[in-house]
Amino acid sequence: MAAVSVTLLCGVLVLPAAAQAPPEQKQANLASFEFVWTTIRDQHWDKNPGGLDWQAIGAEFRPRVEQAATGEAAREILREMLGRLKQTHFAIFPAPVYQDLAAATGGDGWPGFEVRVVDGRVLVTGGSAVPLGWQVLNVEGTDLRALVAALQKDPAIHELQLERALAARFSGPVGAARRITFADGSDQPQTRELKLEPPRGELAGFGNLPPQHVWLESKKLGETGYIRFNFFLDLVRVMQSFGEAVEACAHCGGIVIDLRGNVGGIGAMAMGMAGWFVDKPGQRLGTMTMRNATLNFFINPRAGAYNGPLAILVDGSSASTAEIFAGGLRDLGRARVFGTRSAGAALPSIFTRLPNGDGFQYAVANYVSVSGETLEAKGVTPDVEVKLTRETLLAGQDAVLDAALAWIRGQRIQ
Amino acid sequence: MQKSIARWLITVVCGAAYAHAQALPTAESILDRFVEATGGKAAYQQHTSEVMTGTIAFPTPGLTGRLTRYASAPDKEYSVVELGPIGKIESGASGGVVWERSALLGPRLKSGDEKAQAGREAQFRAPVEWRRLFPKAETLSVETVNGEKCYKVALTPASGKPETRFYSRKSGLLLKAVATAVSPMGEIAVEVEVSDYKQFGGVLYPTRSRQQTGGQEMVITITDVRINEAIPPQHFELPPEIQALISKAAAK
Structure with a gap:
């Protein structure tokens, strides 16, 4: 799952592409095609990607790419080929788009x-x-x-x-x-x-993943506990702080976990955190299938697991491990999810650049939640959809959090 | 004439098959030869405890750490892996209890095939006691591992998943093992190549292992093995959280 974070971050931090000289365009187009076709052949979790005869797909599209007069034409042919998969997170990003997405400023x-x-x-x-x-x-x-x-x-x-x-x-x-x-x-x-102020949190790395500033805040909102953190990273510190926050709330009327803007990180942290809210053994959040292995996101119940009402807040920037955690606990009937649909980026996918300067995103595993639903592209649809509005924000209100708190109060009354 | 050729062919093929079968030694002899090749039964029997230290690395994600393993006859074990940003992962086997504790998942008891597998790995003189650990052993074929001809031996334990080992035809040493690792995350194929045998207390230990699991590589390098060093008994005591889990299970 660390790959997911790398992917999501790298996807918006890449540099502008260099221009291709016209005589090199054909060669670059063909090299890009071979890269895309070979990567899916070798990396897709299904030996027959999308149920297709991938050799036949190559034989069909390679001559068309060879004949493409421009880079734009070649890109459209590649997109058409990826479209045959009928799966998300397989995309070609035009090189000029990177100029709009680029973080030209740098710095934390x-x-x-x-x-x-x-x-x-x-x-x-x-x-x-x-x-x-x-x-x-x-x-x-x-x-x-x-x-x-x-x-x-x-x-x-x-x-x-x-x-x-x-x-x-x-x-x-x-x-x-x-x-x-x-x-x-x-x-x-x-x-x-x-x-510009110093970034929140502490700088934490994870192997080859570039270090990120990771923060976790916890507090009491009346009789409800509130936990928010920006990454599933800095494992030792965040897991400890998370556990302490839950234990400190043993007698709370409910707990809110705010995953809005949390783009994920180490997938296994979802399993570890879920253990604080599930006391029955043998449960899992979902399953991830790769080419050579199938992994259960199993839950190890903690001794001091919290049994009260649990609300999880998500939005379109809640991705990857955040979606696995929210969707998994929701499917187990352990949490109620509030906010807007999550990113639908729950698969480990990788962003890379093609020889022609375009970007290429591809997934390397399939993730299925415990209810049998794939989260990819669909995301986690909240139980209670609540959108932010300018009016409520101007009034100093967080409509999503308020809805979750109201639900928890209602549970207490029942 | 044709019948003669056919008879000749049958004779040659059957003869070759017979010769091939004859060429394969029994699994028993291969496994006993391994014990002799690594120091002999007497040398193993002189060991009563060991403290193994080394490094562990996952090259693809770029994670490195240290490991220490304490083991005592007949079947006590306590291991600590300190893996950079993942923190400390402890595991142990003692008194029939097999457990694990980590910052990520907290404490847990192992059960079923996972427990059987970890329990076998905790056996202090496992190479000598293979007959007890694997009621069935069979030589399958000769295969090449890293350019070296090896006997491929299938081992079936009393409980848990079978495994396949590859012993050098030349040296008798174990060069590779293929098994199925069992955990709550599922069953995962594991392939381990071992090398760089070095002698500690009169017994050869492989000091380097390269393991492939689910497309991920893990490299363990043993830097030292201290034989018959007094190990503080608390290393093998069950942590309070593990004792609590046992009490909770017993109460149910």
């Missing part, structure tokens, strides 16, 4: 506020630098409304990538200034020059 600093795209608008949803609900219009001369509109037109760009791309626009070296224009609660433009 953040502006002190979080954003989400709500109805095409980039809204402040967290942090204290500016009021909740303000709309971000412009960052350092980039019109975010135009950027979001352009990215949302491409069906290959999903919400997770979109929001990561936006976050990259705000980030940069700690201490650097960002000139940002907002629309306030009265839709009046407000320009702020914000100094």
Whole structure:
């Protein structure tokens, strides 16, 4: 599952592609085709990818790619070939798209506020630098409304990538200034020059995965426990803090786990965390099938497992391990999920670049939840769908969290 | 004439098959030869405990760590793997209880085939006691492992999954094993190649193993084996969390 995180992160942090000289285009197109075709032949979890005769597919599409007059034409042929799989997370990203997705700024600093795209608008949803609900219009001369509109037109760009791309626009070296224009609660433009703050959390690596800043917060909201963390990483510290937070809430009326914006990480951490909420042995969150192995995401019940109401919050940026955790506990009837549909990126997939400069995403395993549903592309559909709105944000409310708290209160009364 | 040729062919083929069958030694002789090749039964019997230290690496994700294994006759074991960002993973076998404890999953008791497998691995003189551990052993064929001809031997335990081992025809040493690892995550094929035999206390130990599991490679390098060193008894005591699990299971 670490591969998932690498994938998701690398997918939005790649560099712009170099231009191809026309005489080299044909060779690059063919090399790209061979890369894509061979990778699926060797890496797909099914020896007959998508139930297809992959040799026949190669024989059909290779001559067409050879005949393609342009890079764009070759890309469309590759997309058509991938479309035959009828499976998601097999995609070709045009090289120019990377220029919009690229994190050109670099650095770990953040502006002190979080954003989400709500109805095409980039809204402040967290942090204290500016009021909740303000709309971000412009960052350092980039019109975010135009950027979001352009990215949302491409069906290959999903919400997770979109929001990561936006976050990259705000980030940069700690201490650097960002000139940002907002629309306030009265839709009046407000320009702020914000100094980028040090990132939250502690830097934690996992093998070849580039280090990430990982944070976990836990608190009591009345008689309800609240736990939120941004990655399933920094295993030892996060698992310990998570366990302590659950144990400290042994007598709480309920617990809320907020996975909004959590893009996943180490898959096995979902198993370990689930053990704090399941006391019956022999349960599992789901199954992951690779070419040579099938793995159960089994749950090892903890001695102090919490048995009270459990609410999990998700949104379109909840991905990978976050979806496995939320979907698995929901399917077991152990949690109620609130928010909006998760990213549907629960498969270990890999982003790489093709010889022609395009991006290529491919999945290497299939994940099936305990209910028999694949999470890939579908994501976790909440039991209670609650969308953020600008009005509630401007009122200082978190509608998703409020819905979960209301449900927990209702459970207590029952 | 044709009948003569046919008879000749049958004679040649049957003769070759007979010669081939004759060429394969019994599994018993291969397994006993391994004991002799690694030091002999007497040398094994002089060992009553060992402390093994080394390194562990998963090259693909780039994880490395250290491992220490304490073992005592006849069947006590306690291992600690400290694997970088995954933290400490402890496992043990003592008094018929086989357990594991980690930062990731917490404490748990092993059961079924997983317990049987771990219990066999905890047997201190397993090479000498193969007859007790594997009621059925059969030589299957001769195959090449890394350019060396090996006898392929199938071993079937009293309980748990069978495994296949490859012993060098030349040296008698074990070079490779193929087994099915059983855990709550499922059954996974495991292929282990062992090499770099070194002598500790008069017995040869493989100091390098390269294991392939589910497309992932794990490399273990043993740097030291201390023989008959006094091991503090608390190493083999069950951790409180494990005792609690046993009490909970007993209460049910």
